Amino acid sequence: MEKLGIQPVQLFTQVINFLVMVIILAKFLYKPILKALDERRKKIEAGLRYAEETKAELEKSEKRRKDIVAEAKDEARHIIDEAKQSGKKLEAEIVEKAHKEAEQIIAKGKSEVELERSEMEKELRAGTISVASAMVESVLRGALDAKTQHAIIGKKLQALARVSK
Amino acid sequence: MPSLNISLVAETVFHLGPGFAVTNSLLTTWLVMTFLVVVSFAVTRNLALVPGRVQSVAEIAVEGLYSLFEAVLHEQAGRYFSLLATFFVFIAMMNWTEILPGIGTIGVTLVEEGKKVFVPLFRPGTADLNTTLALAVIAFLVIQSAGLAVLRGSYIKKFLNFANPISFYVGILEIISELSRVVSFAFRLFGNIFAGDVLLTVIAFLMPLFGPLPFLGLELFVGFIQALVFSMLTAVFLSVAITHSDH
Numbered sequence: 520m521e522k523l524g525i526q527p528v529q530l531f532t533q534v535i536n537f538l539v540m541v542i543i544l545a546k547f548l549y550k551p552i553l554k555a556l557d558e559r560r561k562k563i564e565a566g567l568r569y570a571e572e573t574k575a576e577l578e579k580s581e582k583r584r585k586d587i588v589a590e591a592k593d594e595a596r597h598i599i600d601e602a603k604q605s606g607k608k609l610e611a612e613i614v615e616k617a618h619k620e621a622e623q624i625i626a627k628g629k630s631e632v633e634l635e636r637s638e639m640e641k642e643l644r645a646g647t648i649s650v651a652s653a654m655v656e657s658v659l660r661g662a663l664d665a666k667t668q669h670a671i672i673g674k675k676l677q678a679l680a681r682v683s684k
Numbered sequence: 685m686p687s688l689n690i691s692l693v694a695e696t697v698f699h700l701g702p703g704f705a706v707t708n709s710l711l712t713t714w715l716v717m718t719f720l721v722v723v724s725f726a727v728t729r730n731l732a733l734v735p736g737r738v739q740s741v742a743e744i745a746v747e748g749l750y751s752l753f754e755a756v757l758h759e760q761a762g763r764y765f766s767l768l769a770t771f772f773v774f775i776a777m778m779n780w781t782e783i784l785p786g787i788g789t790i791g792v793t794l795v796e797e798g799k800k801v802f803v804p805l806f807r808p809g810t811a812d813l814n815t816t817l818a819l820a821v822i823a824f825l826v827i828q829s830a831g832l833a834v835l836r837g838s839y840i841k842k843f844l845n846f847a848n849p850i851s852f853y854v855g856i857l858e859i860i861s862e863l864s865r866v867v868s869f870a871f872r873l874f875g876n877i878f879a880g881d882v883l884l885t886v887i888a889f890l891m892p893l894f895g896p897l898p899f900l901g902l903e904l905f906v907g908f909i910q911a912l913v914f915s916m917l918t919a920v921f922l923s924v925a926i927t928h929s930d931h
Contacts, residue, residue: 523813524693528704533809533818536713540720540774545766548724552746553765555731555739562733 648676688889690882694812695803697792708804709812712787716777716809749773749915756919764922767826771819772915775873778809779907782881783900789888810877810910813870820869823918828862831925838928865921869914876910 652672659668694707727742735743749769754761781787791804809815831839843859845851880903887895 522692525813525817526705529694529707529710529812529814530818530821532704532710533713533815534822536717537770537774537819537822540717541766541770543721544724544770544773547721547728548742549746549766549769551728551731552739552743553750555733555735556743556747559733 644679647679651675688886689802689804690885692878694807694814697803697805707812707814708791708807709809709815712781712806713778713809713815715806716774716781720773720777745773752916753919756916757923760923760926764826764830764919768915768919768922771823771918772911775810775819775914776908776911778815779877779880779910780904781806782808782811782877782884782907783903788881788885808877808881810873811881813874816874816877817866817870819873819914820866823869823914823921824862824866827918827921827925830922834926835928839925869917873910873914876906880906 655668655672694709696705697708697711698706700706727738731739746769749772750761750765753765753768757764787806787808788804790806791802793800793802795801831842835842841855843855843862845855884896884899884903887899
């Protein structure tokens with residue numbers, strides 16, 4: 520022990536030195552630093568959690584926005600489709616109506632023309648008969664008696680009427 | 685040619701009262717303590733949430749040590765952290781004093797027993813067996829008391845077991861092994877640092893200009909490793925002592 524230089528007083532002094540060091544370093548170095556590290560870790564964790572939450576919130580609202588947009592698009596397409604369909608229907612109706620009207624107008628025109636024609640025919644026939652009877656009268660006045668005259672004219676007229684029909 | 689001064693024993697520099705000799709290693713230890721106290725005050729005086737450079741370095745050191753001991757002691761690390769970290773920091777700082785200029789070279793020449801003796805004023809604290817033995821004894825006491833506090837009766841049973849002759853004999857071996865750790869702790873640290881001190885002295889004596897340079901780097905490394913070994917071994921033995929063994 521003597522040769523190694525071990526002395527109880529020295530040994531004890533170094534023990535005290537070390538213990539003093541432990542107390543001082545623990546109080547003024549380790550604890551404050553570990554505390555600071557812990558605080559920072561907590562802060563960072565809170566920050567990360569906040570960021571995560573915000574991100575989730577953002578994603579949710581983004582999804583909602585997309586949903587709304589999609590819904591609106593759908594609805595718009597629906598409305599457009601409906602409008603198109605009703606437009607087509609209306610068009611068809613109008614066309615049909617127009618067709619009908621046109622047909623009516625044509626039919627009316629036709630019947631008017633027919634009427635006019637038949638009236639003209641009647642007039643013509645009446646005219647013709649009177650002219651013919653006048654001619655016949657003037658030609659055949661001496662040759663035929665009144666009775667025969669009328670019979671002949673009547674026959675001719677019947678033939679005329681058949682032809683003109 | 686000047687003679688080389690190598691002494692296994694830390695020399696007494698002056699006396700503080702009767703019976704209390706201040707050796708050069710004790711003087712250096714006090715300087716290291718002053719340095720550490722000043723540094724820790726300076727670092728933690730105004731800790732900020734966003735750390736500056738000094739704070740970052742201190743945080744890296746403390747957190748690194750914490751995770752190191754946490755790897756060994758798991759959730760028990762917080763309880764013994766101050767002690768283990770101080771082992772590391774204090775020993776590393778004392779070891780590194782050997783590479784400072786003036787340590788081992790600044791001194792006074794005294795006349796002892798008719799001979800002129802050069803007494804260096806500073807000597808690395810861990811190059812003195814008193815320091816290393818003190819640290820080893822503290823480590824030993826902490827390990828034993830921790831084991832006793834956690835395991836209580838079963839811890840004593842590890843050393844004194846009368847169940848059968850074999851376990852009794854094993855208990856005796858355990859006691860020897862525990863006690864021998866004190867010696868191995870003390871001498872490992874002392875041997876490494878004292879040898880490094882002597883190496884630097886000799887190299888500086890033989891090749892004063894550039895010779896010591898590589899050895900300074902080497903001693904920086906050795907000083908770090910020895911501090912790490914001391915604190916890590918303490919942590920490992922501590923974890924062994926407070927772990928329940930099922931046989």
